Amino acid sequence: MSRILRTLAPWLEGLLLVLLAAAPLLTAWTSQPFWLDLATRLTILAIAAAALNLVLGIGGLVSFGHAAFLGIGAYAVGIPAWHALYGGAEWIASANGFFHFALAAGAGALFALFTGPLALRTRGVHFIMITMAFGQMVFYLLQSLETYGGDDGLTIDTRSEFPLANLDDPAQLHWLAFATLLAVLLLIWRMREAPFGLALAGARTGERRMRALGYDVTRIRLAAYVLSGALTAIAGAWLANHAAFVSPSMTDWTRSGELMFMVILGGAGRLLGPLTGAAAFVLLEEVLSSMTTYWHLPFGLLLILAALWQAGVFSKEGSST
Amino acid sequence: MNRPLLELMDVHKAFDGLGVSVGVHMEVRLGETHALIGPNGAGKTSLIDQICGEIVPDRGRIVLDGEDITRLPVHRRARLGLARSYQITSLMDALSVFDNALLAVMAHCGTPWRMFRSARNDERLRDAAIAVLARVDLGDHVEHPAGELSHGLRRQLELAMTLAGHPRLLILDEPMAGLGPRESARMVELLQELKEDHSILLVEHDMDAVFTLADRISVLVAGRLIATGTPQEVRSDREVRRAYLGEDADAA
Ligand SMILES: Nc1ncnc2c1ncn2[C@@H]1O[C@H](COP(=O)(O)OP(=O)(O)O)[C@@H](O)[C@H]1O
Ligand SMILES: [Mg+2]
Numbered sequence: 001m002s003r004i005l006r007t008l009a010p011w012l013e014g015l016l017l018v019l020l021a022a023a024p025l026l027t028a029w030t031s032q033p034f035w036l037d038l039a040t041r042l043t044i045l046a047i048a049a050a051a052l053n054l055v056l057g058i059g060g061l062v063s064f065g066h067a068a069f070l071g072i073g074a075y076a077v078g079i080p081a082w083h084a085l086y087g088g089a090e091w092i093a094s095a096n097g098f099f100h101f102a103l104a105a106g107a108g109a110l111f112a113l114f115t116g117p118l119a120l121r122t123r124g125v126h127f128i129m130i131t132m133a134f135g136q137m138v139f140y141l142l143q144s145l146e147t148y149g150g151d152d153g154l155t156i157d158t159r160s161e162f163p164l165a166n167l168d169d170p171a172q173l174h175w176l177a178f179a180t181l182l183a184v185l186l187l188i189w190r191m192r193e194a195p196f197g198l199a200l201a202g203a204r205t206g207e208r209r210m211r212a213l214g215y216d217v218t219r220i221r222l223a224a225y226v227l228s229g230a231l232t233a234i235a236g237a238w239l240a241n242h243a244a245f246v247s248p249s250m251t252d253w254t255r256s257g258e259l260m261f262m263v264i265l266g267g268a269g270r271l272l273g274p275l276t277g278a279a280a281f282v283l284l285e286e287v288l289s290s291m292t293t294y295w296h297l298p299f300g301l302l303l304i305l306a307a308l309w310q311a312g313v314f315s316k317e318g319s320s321t
Numbered sequence: 322m323n324r325p326l327l328e329l330m331d332v333h334k335a336f337d338g339l340g341v342s343v344g345v346h347m348e349v350r351l352g353e354t355h356a357l358i359g360p361n362g363a364g365k366t367s368l369i370d371q372i373c374g375e376i377v378p379d380r381g382r383i384v385l386d387g388e389d390i391t392r393l394p395v396h397r398r399a400r401l402g403l404a405r406s407y408q409i410t411s412l413m414d415a416l417s418v419f420d421n422a423l424l425a426v427m428a429h430c431g432t433p434w435r436m437f438r439s440a441r442n443d444e445r446l447r448d449a450a451i452a453v454l455a456r457v458d459l460g461d462h463v464e465h466p467a468g469e470l471s472h473g474l475r476r477q478l479e480l481a482m483t484l485a486g487h488p489r490l491l492i493l494d495e496p497m498a499g500l501g502p503r504e505s506a507r508m509v510e511l512l513q514e515l516k517e518d519h520s521i522l523l524v525e526h527d528m529d530a531v532f533t534l535a536d537r538i539s540v541l542v543a544g545r546l547i548a549t550g551t552p553q554e555v556r557s558d559r560e561v562r563r564a565y566l567g568e569d570a571d572a573a
Contacts, residue, residue, distance in 0.1 A: 193439040195427055198416075202424045206413035209482065212373065213428040214399030220433055 013272035024171035040174045042282045044238045047181045049262040049274030051231035057269035059224050060204030064128045065135025066259050069108045069229045071251030073236025076104035078154045078246040097160030101237050108233025112226040120221050142248035153247025167241050177238045200224050257304035323351040326520050332381035341367040343544040354521040356531045359541035365524045369494050373405050374398045402489030410475045414468030421467050422450035425485035457481045473504040491521045
């Protein structure tokens, strides 16, 4: 980013936060529900991008499979809700929102815990490839779930139920998602200053030295990966509630590329960068889809190239330095 | 005579059939400064890499204070009190000098798992980091990114990284590499101070520095340790003169 943008960005991001906080009021005032829809989508994508920023921006781990966590979180809402409505699988059937979100976070963390150790044995381009492969694994797994719509996905007929809140009300859903975003940003803000965040950043820029100092770099990275997976899955649970629909395409590798694009456009490692990235993405998506119906593939490829280029994949040193 | 702190027993390592360590027996005693010298390519850095765990020997044992560490990962050895500097400076370049020192301090007191309380505002960590930076004359550069320092200052920070944890054994790989005469003189002064309360394994090409600092010297040539002894003994060793010291003019 140029110098002007760099000084301007925090102000714009602050303004964006205010606009997002006030979005339900603004849209009610202008009677343009479409804008609230956009604002909520932006908010949820910003949660996912902030979670990815933790590993990619601070930790320097270019995960190209993060959309898998979105899908895992979304199906952690979709599957219990479906069984709650249509019976079967009592052990998981539930309309309870706390259960949905806990299941999302738990499943996301678990998936990261199992795939992380293998992925973290690799570096640079290999890490990108292996995380992408794990992501595609989830994609095909979800596609094969015929009970839950297979390729076509699953419509969610009852959103997550919370006491005192009703997610069928777009304003309430928006505010709760926004509160989640604030909580995630707060967590990352504290963490960057704390020993854990410092160690994670140290491993990004000086892995060899960090090991020689006595840090178990692999475990620190795994912890960050697991935390990031859980948070991204929570974003996925919000996405499911917002769209009232889940499908395997949420975990497609181009989705992972889009998340990477958001992180990198907003400035990898910057606390509020994911806000800028998500805003730019949502706007681009709107503009392009209004111009042509065939926007998705070229747009996706462009984003991924931009993301990989920015991550230094095409430079000689790779991204792990 | 002090008890041995670090012992290498019959250490072998070959790269593509070429031996970089050939049956190395070596001992660093508690409290001594032990210099390891030898021509370029003799296998000094490779030996350090094996002591610190970046390379696993093909054969032989490495023992630190009675404990076999031959197969421990790098970070575990560091926690046992091995601290090394690299011949090619290895820092967290994107972080500030202060954060580098902070991480070095944190590695030995405190936990990397704390997620909420700031490390930079933790007085205990802060004071320790400032103290170690002051010791290597970097007090004026705390906010600079480590990657933007001059070569000489980077070498000083490299040294600071090893001091922060109050290590049991300091392993220094050519601390004077690339330094000008004045910076070198300052480094020798620093090492002389450190020598008072540290056990040191020192690899260095600067023979004046070696003979000033070392209590004992080992000579490595083509992966073999050909001599170990006091500076006087090594200086007068015929094999050493032939294999190494005679070539000093060429090596420089
Ligand atoms: N990872 C490696 N793979 C293959 N050869 C290596 C490796 N590391 C060092 N060498 C070779 O081992 C020999 C000893 O190198 P080194 O230990 O760096 O010597 P010194 O530090 O004494 O100058 C050199 O010939 C070097 O090229
Ligand atoms: Mg060397």
